[in-house]
Amino acid sequence: MKAFTRLYLELDKTSEDSERETALVRYFDQAADPDKLWVIALLSGQRPKRICSISLLREWVEEAAGIPSWLFEEGQKVVGDLAETIALSLPFPVQENSLRLSEWIKLIQRLGNEAETKQKQAILEAWDQLDPPRRFVFNKLISGGFRMDVAPTILTGALALHTGIEGNKIAQRLSANWSPDESSFENLILTEHALEDISRPFPFSLLRLLEGSVSDLGDFSDWMAGYKLGGLRAQLIKRDGEVFLWSEANELITPKFPEFDHLKTLLPDGIVLDGDIIPYKEDWPLPIHELHARISKKKLSRNIMEQVPVIFMVSDLLELDRTDIRSQPLAQRRVKLEAFFHHVSAESLLRLYPLITAENWIELSHKRTNIREKDSIGLTLQKIDAPYPTTDDYFWKAPPFKVYAVLLYAQSSGDLYREFTFAVWNKEALVPFAKANTGLKTEELQQLNSWIKMHITERFGPVRAVKPELVFEIAFDGIFRSKRHKSGLTLLEPRIVSWEKDKDLKEAHRLADLEALIR
Amino acid sequence: MDLLTFTDKGLYCEAAGIYIDPKKPVDYALITHGHADHSRWGHKRYLCAQLAKPVIKHRLGPIKIQSVPYGERVTINGVHFSFHPAGHIVGSAQIRVEYKGEVWVASGDYKTTSDGISTPFEPVKCHTFITESTFGLPVFKWKSQDQVFEEINAWWAANKAAGKTSILCGYSLGKAQLLLAHVNPEIGKIYAHAAVENVNKVIRKQGIPIPECTRITPQVKKSELPGSLIIAPPSAVNSSWVKPFGEVSIGMASGWMAMRNNHYKRMADKGFTLSDHADWEGLNQAVEQSEATRVIVTHGYTAAYSQWLREKGYEAEGINLH
Ligand SMILES: [Zn+2]
Ligand SMILES: [Zn+2]
Numbered sequence: 001m002k003a004f005t006r007l008y009l010e011l012d013k014t015s016e017d018s019e020r021e022t023a024l025v026r027y028f029d030q031a032a033d034p035d036k037l038w039v040i041a042l043l044s045g046q047r048p049k050r051i052c053s054i055s056l057l058r059e060w061v062e063e064a065a066g067i068p069s070w071l072f073e074e075g076q077k078v079v080g081d082l083a084e085t086i087a088l089s090l091p092f093p094v095q096e097n098s099l100r101l102s103e104w105i106k107l108i109q110r111l112g113n114e115a116e117t118k119q120k121q122a123i124l125e126a127w128d129q130l131d132p133p134r135r136f137v138f139n140k141l142i143s144g145g146f147r148m149d150v151a152p153t154i155l156t157g158a159l160a161l162h163t164g165i166e167g168n169k170i171a172q173r174l175s176a177n178w179s180p181d182e183s184s185f186e187n188l189i190l191t192e193h194a195l196e197d198i199s200r201p202f203p204f205s206l207l208r209l210l211e212g213s214v215s216d217l218g219d220f221s222d223w224m225a226g227y228k229l230g231g232l233r234a235q236l237i238k239r240d241g242e243v244f245l246w247s248e249a250n251e252l253i254t255p256k257f258p259e260f261d262h263l264k265t266l267l268p269d270g271i272v273l274d275g276d277i278i279p280y281k282e283d284w285p286l287p288i289h290e291l292h293a294r295i296s297k298k299k300l301s302r303n304i305m306e307q308v309p310v311i312f313m314v315s316d317l318l319e320l321d322r323t324d325i326r327s328q329p330l331a332q333r334r335v336k337l338e339a340f341f342h343h344v345s346a347e348s349l350l351r352l353y354p355l356i357t358a359e360n361w362i363e364l365s366h367k368r369t370n371i372r373e374k375d376s377i378g379l380t381l382q383k384i385d386a387p388y389p390t391t392d393d394y395f396w397k398a399p400p401f402k403v404y405a406v407l408l409y410a411q412s413s414g415d416l417y418r419e420f421t422f423a424v425w426n427k428e429a430l431v432p433f434a435k436a437n438t439g440l441k442t443e444e445l446q447q448l449n450s451w452i453k454m455h456i457t458e459r460f461g462p463v464r465a466v467k468p469e470l471v472f473e474i475a476f477d478g479i480f481r482s483k484r485h486k487s488g489l490t491l492l493e494p495r496i497v498s499w500e501k502d503k504d505l506k507e508a509h510r511l512a513d514l515e516a517l518i519r
Numbered sequence: 520m521d522l523l524t525f526t527d528k529g530l531y532c533e534a535a536g537i538y539i540d541p542k543k544p545v546d547y548a549l550i551t552h553g554h555a556d557h558s559r560w561g562h563k564r565y566l567c568a569q570l571a572k573p574v575i576k577h578r579l580g581p582i583k584i585q586s587v588p589y590g591e592r593v594t595i596n597g598v599h600f601s602f603h604p605a606g607h608i609v610g611s612a613q614i615r616v617e618y619k620g621e622v623w624v625a626s627g628d629y630k631t632t633s634d635g636i637s638t639p640f641e642p643v644k645c646h647t648f649i650t651e652s653t654f655g656l657p658v659f660k661w662k663s664q665d666q667v668f669e670e671i672n673a674w675w676a677a678n679k680a681a682g683k684t685s686i687l688c689g690y691s692l693g694k695a696q697l698l699l700a701h702v703n704p705e706i707g708k709i710y711a712h713a714a715v716e717n718v719n720k721v722i723r724k725q726g727i728p729i730p731e732c733t734r735i736t737p738q739v740k741k742s743e744l745p746g747s748l749i750i751a752p753p754s755a756v757n758s759s760w761v762k763p764f765g766e767v768s769i770g771m772a773s774g775w776m777a778m779r780n781n782h783y784k785r786m787a788d789k790g791f792t793l794s795d796h797a798d799w800e801g802l803n804q805a806v807e808q809s810e811a812t813r814v815i816v817t818h819g820y821t822a823a824y825s826q827w828l829r830e831k832g833y834e835a836e837g838i839n840l841h
Contacts, residue, residue, distance in 0.1 A: 009779070012779065013779075013784070013788075065657060067657050068827075068830065070826075071656070071657060071826075071827055072657070074656055074820065074823040075656045075657055075658035078656060078658065078778070079658055079778050079780070080778075080780050080818075081779070081780075083781060084778070085658060088658035088659075088660070088777065088778070089657045089658055091660075092660065092662065132777075291624070328629075413785055414755035414757065414758065414785045414786050414787070415756075416757070416758075442759065482825060
């Protein structure tokens with residue numbers, strides 16, 4: 001269990017995707033098959049049943065370590081995690097134990113059926129054979145408290161690197177119903193599954209953020225412009241009577257959207273559509289975070305499906321009548337796509353992204369200025385003669401919202417204050433409405449840090465309140481109502497544009513100005 | 520009247536008219552060791568253990584300071600004082616105070632295990648023992664120093680193999696020298712931050728073997744660094760300082776690293792549980808070996824540790840000096 005403990009601590013330490021993937025690959029490359037299978041199970045939320053309560057463990061540890069209850073609690077106040085406090089409160093192990101993860105789990109599962117005295121004896125013995133980090137992981141496993149949220153795409157990516165099997169195949173294999181007690185690594189990961197071939201998506205054409213000037217893209221007539229709503233990029237596949245949805249991150253997300261099951265009867269076979277899943281209710285797109293909230297739910301309730309209904313907005317057609325048409329130029333695919341929509345009536349689930357007509361870049365730029373009135377977060381620019389995928393696929397963001405706001409709180413990370421909370425006026429009071437941690441140059445950040453140190457008025461944990469005095473311009477890409485926030489608002493990607501050193505406190509915007517931005 | 524009392528200027532011996540590690544300027548200060556929270560600037564006269572003097576002078580500049588070897592008695596106004604090894608850093612001392620047959624020991628900061636460079640801790644029998652409790656909870660237990668250095672050397676070697684520069688953080692006085700004395704110089708080249716190397720020089724002059732290392736300056740070529748080890752104080756290590764060194768791994772050596780959630784979590788990629796303070800077992804051992812019946816607990820988990828001692832039958836109280 002040494003290798004697994006190391007993996008657990010590495011995953012626990014970082015939230016950086018690439019580092020987590022590297023740690024997983026390193027683990028898989030050296031682990032035995034039964035252990036790999038259990039790691040896959042644990043990381044996808046299948047954990048062994050809890051065999052005893054954590055409070056019982058506490059009793060035993062106080063006895064084994066010879067410390068009174070209150071003293072154990074003092075330790076817990078400092079350490080935080082109960083399983084970790086237990087691991088650290090015990091004396092160092094006197095023996096060594098080389099059982100592997102899967103063997104430990106078997107042992108733990110067997111203990112589940114034993115009487116309490118047997119359990120106690122076995123657990124005390126285990127504690128005596130494991131060093132504190134392994135003890136900590138062991139405690140998590142036996143108390144049912146094991147949690148390690150790793151994005152499915154990271155796990156899939158790591159397994160793909162480890163096995164050399166394509167990521168979407170792995171994702172398909174993992175999406176089946178399986179249990180680590182009945183399956184094997186060989187069966188689950190290395191063996192072809194029945195529906196694999198028909199479910200396969202095409203590699204996505206990457207939509208790149210347009211950063212320079214549009215006129216650099218060349219002749220306007222070579223390009224096609226379309227609206228873009230805030231949603232989740234996906235390919236929708238209908239083959240052999242089945243519907244599959246794949247996210248751009250190579251994740252099979254069909255089970256998350258049962259409403260698209262209806263398309264089984266509404267669409268012909270041999271169709272692949274590119275587009276976005278949009279949270280959409282009563283003819284309005286909902287804020288994107290509501291879609292994220294729906295996706296993150298482990299169990300999809302009727303309630304959430306009613307609160308956050310979805311539609312699929314189609315931007316491209318990649319397969320028609322079982323024929324891959326990706327090599328055809330975009331203009332031709334678009335003609336076929338529009339014709340396809342004439343024959344299909346699935347209005348409540350499937351819609352076509354309209355194109356934006358303009359004569360030249362200047363007219364298009366004008367239309368972009370008001371694009372939010374069409375609920376769009378920006379527009380897409382695609383070359384009309386390009387195949388799929390292409391590098392000539394751009395996303396041109398709608399211009400951001402900008403407001404002036406007052407610095408209210410600062411939070412340090414490492415050696416500097418890096419995360420800032422900003423406020424706007426509501427009558428005579430300042431109401432916090434945005435947190436931002438990007439946008440300042442290094443020198444400005446340093447300068448701001450020295451200012452903060454001299455103007456702290458209060459401390460709450462890692463957060464410092466500062467004297468309301470500095471004004472900043474804040475940009476953001478979207479604004480929505482939110483009951484969970486003090487201001488009643490939540491912003492999309494707030495960031496600092498500039499430190500407005502000449503602006504007076506009173507020149508900051510008012511809450512009413514922000515509310516007026518919401519459609 | 521107690522032989523030593525806690526005043527706003529610090530620990531005071533009225534019979535002798537001296538202070539131990541005073542916080543505010545006084546006429547006569549007895550200093551346990553060179554750390555900034557114990558040896559401060561501005562006293563008229565200083566007295567310390569012989570081995571502590573060079574570092575204290577280096578840190579405080581021109582001061583009027585005398586020193587005595589460990590164990591040698593100095594009598595001030597009829598009160599006998601002597602300094603005894605505390606094992607915390609080079610020259611650190613417990614101060615024994617004896618007056619009319621009553622003995623107190625102010626232990627300063629201490630560590631009961633031997634670290635190979637500071638003079639090992641010696642238990643001193645007394646009636647009243649003043650102990651720190653920086654790590655005075657059962658969750659703090661140190662594994663052996665050899666084991667920790669095995670981890671440190673393995674980490675350095677792995678970073679070297681991956682073409683990374685290793686940066687290992689420890690306070691410039693004490694921890695940095697402990698690290699230098701035990702990392703394996705065969706792995707690669709060792710650099711030190713200027714603040715560390717300045718202290719190294721002072722300590723090397725005392726005949727304590729601290730391996731040679733190169734001062735890290737803007738002139739050091741970036742291309743030389745991958746595979747090497749840089750010892751630096753934690754306060755110096757921030758993103759802008761580290762930037763020119765290319766790909767780095769940052770290690771932190773501290774007792775706090777025993778916990779997953781610690782102050783350095785964001786800063787360090789790798790933590791090593793290495794402290795110059797006694798752990799839970801060490802504190803209990805020191806208290807027991809002092810044979811004191813009264814214990815005064817300062818610095819750290821004073822309330823919890825004194826409660827623990829009371830439950831074990833000691834006359835104990837916790838005092839917060841801050
Ligand atoms: Zn110290
Ligand atoms: Zn200290």
